[in-house]
Structure formats: C-alpha cells, structure tokens
Amino acid sequence: MIQGRYFPPGSSRAISADLRNTEQGLILHLDRQDDVLQPGMPKVSDPLAGVPRKLTFADGGVFEAPHGADIDGLLRVRGGFFARLAQLEKSLAFVAVAAVAVVGLLFLIYRFGIPLLATGAAAVTPPVVVAAMDRGTLETVDRTVFSPSELDEETQARLRRIFGELSAMVEPAGPQLRLLLREGGVVGANALALPGGTIIVTDDLVKLAETDDEIAGVMAHEIGHVRERHSLKQIYRVLGIGFMIGVIGGDASQLVDDVVTQAAAFQTLVYARGFEADADRFSVALMVRAGRDPTAFVDLLDRIVGTSGGSSETGWLSTHPGTQDRRQAVLEAARGLGWDG
C-alpha cells in the first residue's frame, strides 16, 4: 500500500489517499470515503530524482506518490528504460565514465567526424546545386561590390590564355572552370573561387603582379580551391559544428550560447587556414607541371599585405597563413617536386 495524494479529474483539490494492488485490481481509498476500484493500468510518469511519480487513471484522476515510493513494486512491473537510467544517473562511477566518454566523443567528432562527413557531403552535392550557388553569389557580389573589369583587351586576353593553359592541365573531373575579371571596388587586390568553378580575379591584383607567373600562381591556387571543393567542405563543416553545438548546448544560457558561437566562428578561420595551405600545395604542383615559377605568387601576396591597410588586411591575415610561413612551405613543396629555380 502506498500513501499519497489524489486529485479528482481536472481539479487542483488534493485529497489524502492510499493505493492498494489487490486481486481485483488497483483500489484507491480516499479519506473518509469508500474504496474505488480503478480499472485498467494507469499511466505512470518516469522516475526522476526528487520528483514524485504520478499515476493517471483512465478517468483522468491522478494519484501522487511520495518521492521514492516503490510504484513499480506495487504495480508488479519491471522498471523501464528510464527507471534504469535514473539509477545510472545516481551512480558516481557511471557518471564519471559518461563524462570521460562525452569529452572523448566530442573530440573525435570534432577532429575527425565532421571533416570526414563534410568531405563526403561535398562529394555527393549535385552539380546543379553548386552551379546555382555560383550564380547566386555572383549575382550578389556583382550588384554590391564588383563592377566590370577596366583592364584593356590585350591584358584580358593574356590572362585568359594563362588561365586556359592552367585549366587544361588539371583533370577534367569536377565543375567546369571559368575565369571572370572584375574591378574589385572595396575588395581591392583579391581573387576568389566559387564552388561551381567560377574564379574571379580583380583588376588591382592584376596591376599589382609584376610577372605572369605571379598571377598564374594565384589562379592555380584558386583552381586548387575548386578542385578540392574547399568552399563546400567549409559550408558543411560550419553546419556540422553548428549541429554539434545544438546537440550539446540544449540547456545552455543565452550568454554561453553567444560565446560558444563566437568561438565556433573563430574555429572556421582555423579550418580556412588549412584549406589555404592545401590550395598552395595544389598551386605549386600545377605550376611545376606548367613549367612556371611555383614560388612567384608569394611575392604577389607580400605586396598585397604591404599595400593594403584597414579591412582587407584583416581578411588576409586572419584567414590565410602568414606569408613568411607560407613562403617557407611553398619553397619546400616546390623543392620536393624537383623544382630548382
């Protein structure tokens, strides 16, 4: 027998009551009233630390058992999944193991799981979607920052020839490569690759280049971004991290949420730097194959960092590795491929 409180259906009135399980079924006895047989099996709330369990009968009446009362024993049922979970939650040993497992799993997912999934997702993204993304982005940047290139016909033709030469040397698998020349406006000297194979080079960058090899190296770098699907991988990694934060931060306060989101945004810069190093290696290999100077483009990067102040500088500095380290890595990669310029 369990002593507790009874609430009539839909009422806030609490009545002292006790509940017995007899051969006829559950019998509810209310203070100063007759016994009432409760037909059927009541719905019972799952056990949880500190919370009284409640039995809801067929008519909507509720019996509230004091916390810790052996409801499962009275009803002669085995505790379900959550009964066992409530036991585990109280076990210090299990909680400690769970804490270690959570930390370990989060590290593995973050370090290996998300990059792996992003690579897979990037590989199976339909070309139609990628092409549509290119169109959308191009439309936006053309309307907001870029204007048509002001380079003379001759220079444009020369740039196209260099680009054609380079793209002919990479494997045809993947999106079709195409070069667009634009006056960069506030972006200044820069080059960018869209996931669908569109590569944009700004007038300022071309003007800053002293040799064809310099600009060719940047084009090869951007081709590397396209061929290795860096933009798509980046999008999926950001999505993955966002999802991970959503899963672990279910009860996080607004303040914690804000800080973690900032940290995640910072983390994408770290990913971006990894992609830049990959694209550099791709550029070096392609330039060596094309018989051009694979290290020339680092000179151009130096000049960009030198001339740009203000906002464009932070972009370069924070998402790209420092040019000193970069020069070193590029030289090593070039020498590794037998280049001896």
Added chain:
Amino acid sequence: MDQNTIGAGSDVRELRFSFTGKAVEYFGIWIVNLLLSIVTLGIYTAWAKVRRLRYFYGNTWLDGHNFEYHARPIKILLGRVIVVALLIVYNLLVSVSPFFGLLIILYILVFPWLLNKSMAFNARMTSYRNVRLNFRGSYLGALGVFIVMPLATILSLGLLAPVASRLANNYIGRHLGYGMARFDTRAPLGALYANLGATVLFVILVALVCSGLGFVIGTGASTIGGLAEDGEEALLRLISSGPIIGAMVGGYVALTLAYLFYAAGVRNVAFNHTTLDGAHRLSSRVGRFRYVWILVSNLFATLLTLGLLRPWAAVRTWRYLASSTGLQAVGSLDHFVDGAAPEGNVGAAEFFDIEGIDFGL
C-alpha cells in the same frame, strides 16, 4: 519546502516558490542526456529536453505541490525534425539565389502566429496541482507587441523600451490562464521607466569599467602583437586599432549586461502587478545586480571548466529565480478546474527553442 506565514488578512498567505534540485544530482542527469544525445546523433535531444524540464519543473515547489512538464519526447522530436528541415531548405534557397531572402517578409508575417502557438504549447505542457496552464493569443495583438513595438523601440533609440515591455508583459499576462482561471497583468509605466533610468546608470557604470579595461587590454595585446610581428608599420597600425577594438568589445559587453539588468527589473514590475483569478497576486524581487552577477559568474565558471560546471550554473540560476518569486494566495488553492484550451504547436515551440529565442525570465 515552502514557508507559509499567515499574512495580514485572516486567510491571506504569503507563499514562496522554492527549488529543491541539486547540482550534483542534475550533473548526472545532464551528462547522461549528453552522452545519449551524442551517441544517437542528436535524436535523443528530444528525450533529453523533456527529462531536463521535468527535473527543473518537478523540483519547483509552491505550497507543498510541485510543477510538472508533460510534453511527449516523440512530439518534440517531430517538431525539431520539421524545424531543422525548413531551416536547411531556407538556407539552401538563399545560397542559390539572394532573391529568396524575400522570404523574410513571409517570416515576419508568420512570426506572431508562431509565437502564439509556441506559448500555447509551452503553457499547455505545464501543470501545477493537476491543472494545466494555457495561452490564448491573438494574431493582431502579437503583431503589434512583438513586431511593431520592437521596431518603434529601435527607432526611438530605446526610449520606448518601457512601453514595449509594458505591452509585451500585459499581452502575455492577459492571455495566460491557469485552468479556467485567468491571469491579468497591468505593468505600470512609471515603474518601467524608473527601471530604464536605473539601467542607463548601470550602463554608464559598466561601460566606463569595461571600455577602460578593454582599452588597457587592447593596447597591451596590440603592443605585444606588434612587437612580435617585427615591423614598425604593423606596430603603428595595430597600436591604433587595438584600443578601439578593445573598447568596442567592452561596449558590447556593457550592452549585454544592461539587457540582463533591464530584463530582471521588468520581471519584477510585471510579476508584482499580475493577479490570478482576480485575487491571488504574484510577486518577484529579483536583485538586478545579483542577477547579472549570477549570470556572468556562471558564464566564467562554465567556460573555465569547459562546460562541466554548466549543471551547477543552471541549478543556481533556477534556484535564485524560484526563491525570488512568491504568491500572495487568498484562501486555499484547491478550487481551480482545468478546461479545454488551445493545444498550441510543437513545431512553433521547437523553432523558438532551436533559434534560441526565449521570452520571459
């Protein structure tokens, strides 16, 4: 669990809310929730949410009775799947063509409806003494209070914030019910403007401290950074931008703290002018400085322990808010009766949960 003292009238009782949850206890629940959520790739988060809220509601007591959270995890899961799918489709559409950004207009039009449905769901899933809360919103009311008023507040540079707070709290209070009984909130404008004034003083205080700190840290960091870079030009540039960035971060922090300070004050005013069934009065006396201090120290404790003190922080906040809340009950609370009420929409509720939009303290 609660302290009952006989008030001035013969059957007026000053009741206090209390929270009996413990940090160690909740840590176990939290870590198991986390483990199962990760192992099931997020599916368990729906069960985790129900278990978490059942723990917090279930350990919150008033007059010897606890609150309860009733949502079924499978419904929460369904709501989440729908919301995540819609968000993915929306983001895909926008990245394909910026034209789809115009969907934001549709979103603004649907927002009041979503909000009503969400509040109805959350109210309906909450019960006390076997009687559930309920919420009956009106589309136009929500449109005015949650779309028009925030815009007016921004346009007035915050001067209309107390008016917006008053309308929002009155709207929520007047549409909220406990069984067949209704709540009623009449937040006075004077008290809300006094709260805004106190907040402004608070901002000035915090901004001075934070931007001063930010200036010093920024200057220090940029000097070190500049020296390490070993270039005079870079040094000059960074010295000039470091303090500005530092001061900007400081200003942002000051505004965030100000929001918390202001919100705590609004809660006090709104609760203290809310009645249930025309007789029982809610009360709230959250210390504004204390509340800001609790949240900020929680943040640092959580971050410095890589999240491990999060359960302690959550329990601490909840316990403080519960203990700062009371009910002046006239007579007994056993005459309330449940009735039919709008069920709300779990998808709407999960949308606000996932987007991190939270109303009320």
